Amino acid sequence: MNAQLNPAVKTAYNFGFLDEYAKKEIRRVTLKAICIPGYQVPYASREMPMGRGFGTGGLQLSLALIGQQEQVKVIDQGSDDSVNAVNLRQFIEMTCPGIDTTTRTQDATLIQSRHRIPEQPLTEQQILVLQVPYPDPLVIVEPSEDKRKVMHGEADYSRLLVKLYEDIVQFNEITISHRYPTKINQHYVIDPSPIPRWDVPKLHQSKALILFGAGREKKIYAVPPFTHAEPLAFEDQPFRVENFDDASGQRRACVRCGCQDSFLDEFTQETGQKIYQCSDSDWCEQQLARRSESGNS
Amino acid sequence: MKKVLSVRNLSKTYGTGCPLCIASTGPEAETNVCPHCGSVVAIHDVSFDLYEGEILGIMGESGSGKSTIVKNLYFDQIPKSGQATFYDTDQTHPLFELNSAQQRWLKNHRFGMVYQNPHLGLNFNISAGGNIAERLLMSDLMHYGEIRQRVKTLLARTEVLLSRVDELPRNFSGGMQQRVQIAKALATQPPLLFLDEVTTGLDLSVQARILDLIMEIQQELNTAMIVVTHDLGVIRLLAGRTLVMKYGRIIETGLTDQILEDPQHAYTQRLVASAL
């Protein structure tokens, strides 16, 4: 039922927009997902007022988990101010009156993100919710969901591994860039959402709970804290993250804060010159503040 | 001699079946279609043993049920009744009591299968080398360099040009597709290999080379094999022992030499006599 948490506040919707039954289902599905790391749990994904593909899965997770004392951060491509992040954050503010939002990663209790994991290491107190377009890494070798379920159940990923083999034969490299298939708890292989390779190692033995919500595909899955997470690779072809070295072999730095160990966005200026900047805007902000502080002291 | 496989009372019927099926079909009835219910008794009461390193031939004409035996043992079909036991080095597996995950494990690690139609045994959407790599990956080999080496070795062994290792099988001749299938089946050095009409439809010279290859492999690896064929020449060349099938029943069994020199059953006599 549409319980009114605070009758004095005239809203047409329940706190968190979803009705309590919807939230209950999502929470139960999430618990199941945590109990079976990497297993895609189906759920009756609700239609939200933003398009499928715009984060309705992540949003349903966030709305089911948000409590009164929550500090919520929403980012897209690493940035708090990207259009998609702004839209989602405004919706959360509107439907969860009284909660706080923040851009500082370390202050957030719940982080909803599209395509990036923050550079700042997360803690046991935090939950990360990732937005997922394709929950199933096997979809590139098998279109039928029914057949894929059997493959996952039997941990039969040979057709996926053959694809990696053929990549190396043709290009001398595994060409999967984002959505790199990762084996969780030594059984289920997940699609970790379109995060770059750079972010995949953060799944392994993470202190924070990482949840994955696919609204359109109607699945929720999880990498619980301190879980083994290993990107698929061959013994003699190890997994590699993106390379940000320049032609002379020097690791590029962010043109704004000088950081040399974050994922960088590439921009071509009008002059034709390429510059590089931290993708994680809050990280960049804090690095810059730190540098000017040390510069002044 | 170490037993590898024992099959007891294996039966398979297509259709609903009825109490009169068995009595109304078979070599005496000259049919395997039950006149009462229309069901097809593909095989009935098939029993045999297979020992390490031996090649067992199953011979018969179309509709004799010879392929059906192999399809059921390789889990492509589910039998109506019967038992089959595979004797592994340290374990015994009752084949028809296993779940699909266990069956898949046996197929990937202990069995090999070569079909008459390469489309059943090969994935035409990945390269020849990829087909073999897939089998190695299914048997838990995870070293790219080693996989690549094994792929090349196997293809060289089956006389497939190394320059074609990364090509799609659709561009290969029928004989070469069969050789890729054999390489794929052998990739895991299985103790038990099924060969279902593998040379049927190929040119005689190509057939000869593939048969030579099979014999060499048997000598090198001591693989136990079941060879299904309607061709007496293949039986004569490869099989130490033979079963003769007619309308779903075994009508004669014994050493190949004996059967070919001195066939007992009238049907076998006709087969041997009509061989070119």
Added chain:
Amino acid sequence: MSYVPIKGGGQAIAGAAAVTEFLRTEQALHQPNAQALDLQTIQFQLRHLVDRVISEGGVYHPELAALSIKQSLGDTLEAAFSLRAWRSTRPRLCATPALDTSKMRVIRRISAAFKDIPGGQMLGATPDYALRLLRMELINESDATFQHYAKEWLKQSNPTATTPMSFPKVISALRADGLLPALEADRTAQAFDITREPLIFPVSRSATLATMARAETGSLLALAYSNMRGYGDVHPTVAELRVGYVPIMLPHAVTGELIEAGEVLVTECEVIAMYEAQSDAKPVFTLGYGACLGHNEVKAISMAILDRALQKGKKDGPTNPSEDAEFVLLHIDGVDSMGFASHYKMPHYVTFQSDLDRLRTAQQQEACT
């Protein structure tokens, strides 16, 4: 040294909303006495548009459907989306017993299978036999002419007391003759609720029909058409197509007695397809069923054809896409499909950066070898 600020997302969104609202109200710049579209106008004069949105939104609320059309400037995908999103927040009050379409207050009813049927062929309001010539006289239609027509038509039409409200189903006669499979004995089975349960294949026929009932019309039509044209085997004959108002029976809060709480406009289509052998009985015709909210004939026909195709696919294994339940049911929801198509407009520059890295590395490898 310049940098690129990623800021202003909020302003951009506000700006987009403002300019969209400008487009919606722009008429006032060209026509000083322009009036905002009123919902009644949309409901009456664009009724098929409203019916389509009702059907795809999955909730029978003609007024809100009209609102969603108004606010989306006529985009049916957007309109159905807003209505569906509203619907998904509504609490579940109760479930009615299955609607009995034989009680339908019919406004149109035809059969292609027979020349004449009990009660007769009632063409009703249909463009099927109209010539699709543009009616230029409607360009400057006068209010007077417009207001006059309905009154006059009612005056000269003569409803006889003997016209029944409803008619027996054509297929009841076929069933009585043993030409269709008998109805299942168990009529108490629960309908599958696609708004509360995820689809896990293989799904029941109830789930299949429910998914198709609120499918996007064009998607459903395309897949049904593929079956009609040759990627399929249904060869349908329309046994009956009926459009009309079906009573909603709700249990009284105290006595539990079913009383009529209102009525909804429903389109229903039953299609006869090839006959098939039954294991222990004579061969019979097979049936395909389609039904949806609102007056949507093409949708109901498409649905009936796909229902037959999917039943066949479930029994014998799919031999073409229209018989494959996963292929059909996962690609006909307008909210899912348009959302995902639209999402490609969102920023994807981090993933693209990752792609660039892969290609550059591969090119380097190529250069080295």
